[in-house]
Amino acid sequence: MVWPEDFGTRFTVFVDVEEEFDWRAPHDSRNRATTAMAAFPDAHRRFAERGVALNCMIDHPIATDPASVAILSRVVEDGRSEIGTQLHAWVNPPFEGAATSAASYAGNLPRALEAAKLKTLTSAITTAFGVAPRAYRAGRYGIGPHSFDLLATLGYRIDSSVRPGYDYSGDGGPDFSMAEAGAYRERGMVELPLTTVFIGRARRGGGRLYTALGRVPKGRGVFARARLLSRIALTPEDMPIAAALEAVAVAAGEGLRLFNLSFHSPSLAPGHTPYVRDAADLKRFYAWWTTMLDEFDRRGIRNASLDEIIVALG
Template sequence: MVDWPEAFGTRFTVMVDTEEEFDWRAPLSSANRSVTAIAALPEAHRRFADSGMPLTYLIDHPVATDPAALEILRHLIEDGRSAVGTQLHPWVNPPHEEEVAPHNTFVGNLPATLEAAKLDILTEAIATGVGVRPRIYRAGRYGIGPATLRLLSDRGYLIDSSMRSAYDYSAEAGPDFTAIPNHAFWCGPGNAMIELPLTTVFTGAVRSGGTSLYRTLGHIPRGRGLFARTHLMSRVALTPEDMPVADALEAIAVALGQGVRLLNFAFHSPSLVPGHTPYVRDQADLRRFHLWWDIVLTDLARRNVRPASLDDLIHASSKA
């Protein structure tokens, strides 16, 4: 595990999956390259900046090659605290040599040479378009594979955030992260990179059952829903997307009680405009989205959990 320096304290970070819009109910398509929701980023950025919160924008190929989107992002990172990183959606990222099928939407399932080619094209597009070389990476759909960390290390990436604690995508031919902790840990060749998992905790009276109990409940009709409604067990990721704020506050308390020193929050950029994701369907949902953040950021400040920028993480890890 990363042994953060004492002066680092307990911190949190917010990463934005900055991506194209698409119908979440339909099969993925390489034709989905619209990025109109990026126009909503400046207002959202201001809201976070007013709370002293830098954002890390993990951008994919449609965003990294759109002139208007790039202009917005270049302006946002002028605050000196926010940053741009990489998010690879293989179905919209050239070269397009694979069939767009569920198995191949996890980029780590592709041949390592094709994964490398896609990563090179995206990394260079970001470096050229934004003017800074990305140092943090997330695989779209959390599709990390056996070659991913080596490929990232070879290209100078310092942090990966492709793992989602307590989630299992193996039924879709993706990775199983049920054994991944919420603590940041060293990984990659020579353990020279940091893995920063998305924070997910179990809450409720029987939360100590963890992933084993949660997996068992998945085999019982409506088992997980029943346990959640009766406050016995819920799996709560730190995101405003489909996670009630009361659950998020409990999850924060549980994570801190477990000694997690760095909480990792996330959301998708299209959620900033109603109608692009199932989480924000209308203006009422958008108001709830922003209220979620107001409540959560207030709670974090009350607990003296301070925000961390990408530079803060890299600087602190160099002393760990």
């Protein structure tokens, strides 16, 4: 992907805005609670005060909950935040077939069923907000062989389902272990991968070495403790800020032009995700963002809204 020179080096923030569920339990179509959304206005205020737009990727329980729609309608009044789409296949009608782990990855579904779910969700979002969504993320990063064509047909411009360095094939999902962090074009769409960076003295080995270490008992842990190789995703969820700052330095030095950071909306209220279990965790969550945004300011890396990204892509 060739970015315009005047775009500079930027960062963007995607939020998986979703229902609450037990992350350790099987996926259940009855899990549609959205109580954590009450914490969203305060989070948005914090980001807006720093000039940061939120790309709110919402799923079916959020799009069909009047209280959540009202909250997000006020969020996009900042003029830079935007509503996108996130498909959680297990809570998104129509429902067909067994609720297996593999079926929780929308890209594994039969083309007609994935298309029907996408159409249902896109229509619900368009009705709720009066504007058709332009960006998409598959829940559980479950992009599949038909997804890009289906998204382009519905008018989407951007996908952000690829998570470089991660392999979900053991659970029936996609394997992104060798994916790159930079943006690229794919069948009428632009892919904006979540930013993952390998740090450490052996980082040149990247995904290939990290995958190989996964086949060695405790191999990844040994390399991480020896500061040889660590996989760092740019998210406050289970990623120490010191490692994230090192990852930014590495990626900036290698010329990455767009950093794509993310978090899940239920993390804004303690007790809904493994990452924010109590008030102390929430305090660390916000401290992570303060330090990261300070680092971007120091480096002259400005925030980019979805609209600014789409304009830059031409």
